[in-house]
Amino acid sequence: MLPIVQVFNNLHRAKEELKPMTPGQIKFYSCGPTTYDFLHVGNARALVVGDLIHRIFKALGYQVTFVRNFTDVDDKIIDRAHELKVDPLVHSQKYVDECLKDMDSLNMLPATHTPKVSDTMPEIIAMIEDLIKNGYGYVVNGEVLYNVPKFTEYGKLSKKDLESLQHGIRVEVDQHKHHPSDFVLWKPAKAGEPSWESPWGKGRPGWHIECSAMSKKFLGKTFDLHHGGVDLMFPHHENEIAQSEAANQCEFVHAWVHNEFLNFGSEKMSKSLGNVVTIRKFVETYGGKILRQLLASVHYRSKLDWNEEVIERAISDVERIHDFYLKFEKQGIGTLKVDTKEIEGVVAKMKEELANDFNTPGALSHFFSTIRFYNREFKDQAPSPEIHQMIQEIIEFTSLATGLVHHDAHATLEEARTARGIIAGKGGDNDQSVQIEALIIERREARANKNWAAADKVRDQLKALGVVVKDNPDGTATWSYEK
Known part of the structure; x- marks a missing residue:
């Protein structure tokens, strides 16, 4: 029997059981990026949370149909393409x-499925036709608008009253609107x-109708x-509900989940605020595995402050996981048997x-x-076959469910060491990172053999490189550059 999944459903502002429409299957949509520029790490949080939801359902045994779109037709894309004097669709495909x-x-x-707006025009036009037929859309000079007041449940997700709404829509208010809250479904060509x-x-379509059509398709x-x-x-999501339920005359989505912001200082990270670190730049500097660890280790409904401390913590966690994984792979299967009560049922607990x-x-x-x-x-000593298998299953489940165990442990550790050097202002010298890692291993082996003089000698060598070693109670050691 598959585990019952509880989600915080923003439609009701409460945690509740998710009851799949088809037992054992999950149909799931995540709003994807607008492709007009390189994505920033705030965008990465939404992407990683969507991926985690996908992974978790799969790891729990569900069959998942996961749709994440690309918005490749949008005002921002057109504006940027005009600045660069390139075709908007060519520009959006690049990104x-x-x-x-x-x-x-x-x-x-x-x-x-990863649909693009530009490939979904027949479905978008058909949905707009249904809205007009059902009395929720109206045409003014080639523009089609949605009649918001006619949808009496408008605001049920955002909990906003229609008359007090602030209209953060992507187009200017049109004097021909029947109501100030009415939004665009179709825009005349320019x-x-x-x-x-x-x-x-x-x-071309308005922003909101695009996701309604792609999810339905x-x-x-x-x-x-x-x-x-x-x-x-x-x-956006409020308008998706209004469109889809008016066009299809049925409930749109059973549960709505939203990840919180990634904050830069006291403000959310966004291109419009100018406080942007792109995914590409972070990955080139610190590595994608560090960024994933940083984003996946915090609950999706918690705000995440972007600072050096959280990057350092992510680096330490990546090192800890892959020092262990490397040792586990290297030791292999042995004969040592110990009491396993501490790790029995770990997968079930996870x-x-x-x-x-x-x-x-x-x-x-x-x-x-x-x-x-x-x-x-x-x-x-290496664990017995039974214990080795028990731990292997925990590793494999964690890898599938979180994407945080990387099978190229050597390369992952090198990435983490390089990142640690960069954040400490040492420039991320790869050769030095390799040298430090070799010395750490040499010192660990000396300590295991109780050769304290050799271990102290290696510690002095590390100190000369500006490295501080911390011995942990579990027998491992972590290192950092002196500040």
Whole structure:
């Protein structure tokens, strides 16, 4: 029997059981990026949270249909393309490709479907026709608008009253609107902009209708779960609900989950505020595995402050995981048997945490307990086949559910050491990182052999390189540059 998953459903502002429409299957949509520029690490949080939800359902045994779109037709894309004097669709495709590279660097599983707006025009036009037919859309000079007051449940997600709403929509208020809250479904064509034929003349869709049409195309009129950043709750997700339920005459989504902001200082990270660190720049500097660790180790509904401390903590966690994994692989299977009560049922405990509103920090706490157990009990001898298999299963589950165990442990540790050097202002010298790691291993072996003089000599060599070594109670050692 599959675990029951509890999610914090923002539609009701409460944690509740997610009841799949089809037992054992999850249909899930996550709002993807607008591809007009390189993505920043704030965008990465939404991407990684979507990937974690995908991974967690798979790890819990569910069959998942996961749709994450690319918005490749949008005002921002057109404006940037005009600045650069390039075709907007060519420009957006360039950044779709760059986004895919960033996703790969973050160890993200491929989504089941990754539709683009430009490939979904027949479905968008058909949905707008349904809205007009049902009395929720109206045409003014080739522009189609949504009649917000007619949808009496408007505001049920954002909990906003219609008359007091602040209209953060992407287009200027049109004097021909029936109500100030009405939003655009179809825009008339303008010179230099991509456009498509429609019953209302050539034009292109508004922002909100795009996701309604793409989700319906691949998931149907009603599906289980919709995810996005908390900044999308209004107006985007509110408008998705209004469109989809008015067009399809049925419930749109059973549960809505939203990840919190990544904060830079006291403000959320965004291009418009100018406080941007791109995914590409961070990965080139510190590595994608560090960024994923940073983003995945905090609960998705908690705000995450961006600072040097959280980067250092992520580096330490990556080192801790992969020092253990490297040792586990190197030691292999032996004969040592110990009391395994401490790690019995770890996978079941991790599943329980993950089924509780995708609690990755809680699940990782059990994984780190396993690491402490292994480092304490198997300093010099390898575990028996039974214990080795038990730990192997914990590693494999953690890898699938979180994407935080990387099988190229040597390369991962080198990436982490380089990142540590950079953040300490040492420039991330790869040769020096390799030298330091070799000395750390040499000192660990000397200590294991109780050759204290040799261990002290290596410590002095490390000190000369500006490295401080901290010996942990479980027999491991971590290092950092002197500040």
